[in-house]
Amino acid sequence: MSGHCGVMMAGVIVWASLSALFSLVGFPACVAVLWELFRRHKAGTPVTPNDVFMLNLTFMDLVFLFFVPFGVTNFFLWEIHSIAMLSNFLYSLNLAGRPLLTACICLDCYLAVVHPITYLSKKSLTPRLLLAAAVWTVTVIQGTLAIIFEELIHSIWAMSVYVIALPVIVICDASILWTLKKSYCGGRDLHPKKKKALQIITNSMVMTVISYVPPVLVYIIGKVTISDGKEFECFLAIPILTTPTAGSAIMPLLYLGNLGSLKCLRVW
Numbered sequence: 001m002s003g004h005c006g007v008m009m010a011g012v013i014v015w016a017s018l019s020a021l022f023s024l025v026g027f028p029a030c031v032a033v034l035w036e037l038f039r040r041h042k043a044g045t046p047v048t049p050n051d052v053f054m055l056n057l058t059f060m061d062l063v064f065l066f067f068v069p070f071g072v073t074n075f076f077l078w079e080i081h082s083i084a085m086l087s088n089f090l091y092s093l094n095l096a097g098r099p100l101l102t103a104c105i106c107l108d109c110y111l112a113v114v115h116p117i118t119y120l121s122k123k124s125l126t127p128r129l130l131l132a133a134a135v136w137t138v139t140v141i142q143g144t145l146a147i148i149f150e151e152l153i154h155s156i157w158a159m160s161v162y163v164i165a166l167p168v169i170v171i172c173d174a175s176i177l178w179t180l181k182k183s184y185c186g187g188r189d190l191h192p193k194k195k196k197a198l199q200i201i202t203n204s205m206v207m208t209v210i211s212y213v214p215p216v217l218v219y220i221i222g223k224v225t226i227s228d229g230k231e232f233e234c235f236l237a238i239p240i241l242t243t244p245t246a247g248s249a250i251m252p253l254l255y256l257g258n259l260g261s262l263k264c265l266r267v268w
Contacts, residue, residue, distance in 0.1 A: 005234035012234060016072045018242040023068035026249025030062040033252045036259060049108050050200070052128040054255070056135070057101040060093040061248040068245065085147045092143030094244045095158050099165035099212055100135045103172075104128075106204050109197045110172035114179050154237040156219045162212060169208055176201050196258075203254045211247030215240050 005012050037055055041047060071087035074080055108128070111119040138161065146152040180198055218240045226232040 005230070005238075008231065008234040011236065011239035012075075014239045015242055016076065019068050019072055019245050022242070022245045022249040023065045026061065026245075026252060027065040029249065029252035029256065030058050030065060033058045033255055034062065036256065047125065049123060049125060049128045050105060052125055052132055053101050053105045053108065056132045057098065057105070058252060058255075060097045060101070060139075061252065064090050064093040065245075065248055085150075088146040088150060088153055089143035091153045091158075091241070092139050092146055094248060095153065095241075096142040096161045097135055097139035098244065098247060099169075100138060100161055101132070102204055102207060102212075103165040103168040104131055104135065105200060106169045106172035106176075109200050110176055113176045113197045151233075153241070154233050156223070159216055159219050162216055166208070166212055166216070169204055169212070173201050173205055173208075199258045203251060203258070206254065207247045207251055210250065211244045214243040 034055070037051060037058075067087065067090050070083065071090070074083040074087065111122075142152075142158075142161070146158075152158055176197060218236050222232055222236045226236065
C-alpha cells in the first residue's frame, strides 16, 4: 500500500499524521456529544428536529474516527486487503454522509429562522427521520461503490455529493444571516432559538471553509495543474482527505462549546 507512492511519501505522511491527530481529538469529543444528547433527553428535554440530524452526524463521525488509526496502520504496515476495503467504505461516512447531514442541519435552521410559521406547523420528526434515512442510503451506496472501485475515494466522483450539499449549505447560511441581520438592525433582541440557529450556522460556515471547499478546489484545480495521475493522488488527493477528517473532529468541539459543555472532555 505505502509502496504505491514510492518516493512521493510527503503527502501520505501528512495525511497519516493529521488523520491520527484528528481521530485522537475527535473520537472522545463525539462520545461527549452523544452523552450530552442522551443526558438532555433523559432529563426530559424533548428531541428537536435538529437533534435528529446532529445525532446521525455524530454517530457517523464516531464510527469513522474510531477506525482511522486502524486504516492508517493498515496502509503502512498490515496491508490487509479486507481492511483497506473497509476503510474505503467508511470514508463514505466522512465524504458523503457528513456534508449531506450538514446540509440537512442548515436546511432545518433555514426553515426555522426564515419561515418560522411554516416550521412550527411542520415540526414532526418523521420527515427528518426519512431525510436522515435517505442520507444513510446514499452514503452506503457510495461506500459500496468505493469497495467495488478502489480508487473512487481519490477521484472527483468522491466529491459528487458536494454538488448537492454545498449549494444548500451556502444558500441556507446566507439566507439565515441576512434574516438575522435584519432582525438585529431593527433594534430587536434575537430570540433564543435564533441565537441557537446563529451558532449552528457559524459552525457550518467553519466546516464549509475547512472541510468542504478545499477538496473541491483541489479536484478542480489539481487535475488541471498536475497531469500525472499517480503524482496527483500522492501529493494532493490523499493528503486532502485530512480536511473532511478535520471536520469530524472540529464540529463536535464547536457543538460542545456552544452548549458550554466542553468540560465533558476532561474525563478523556
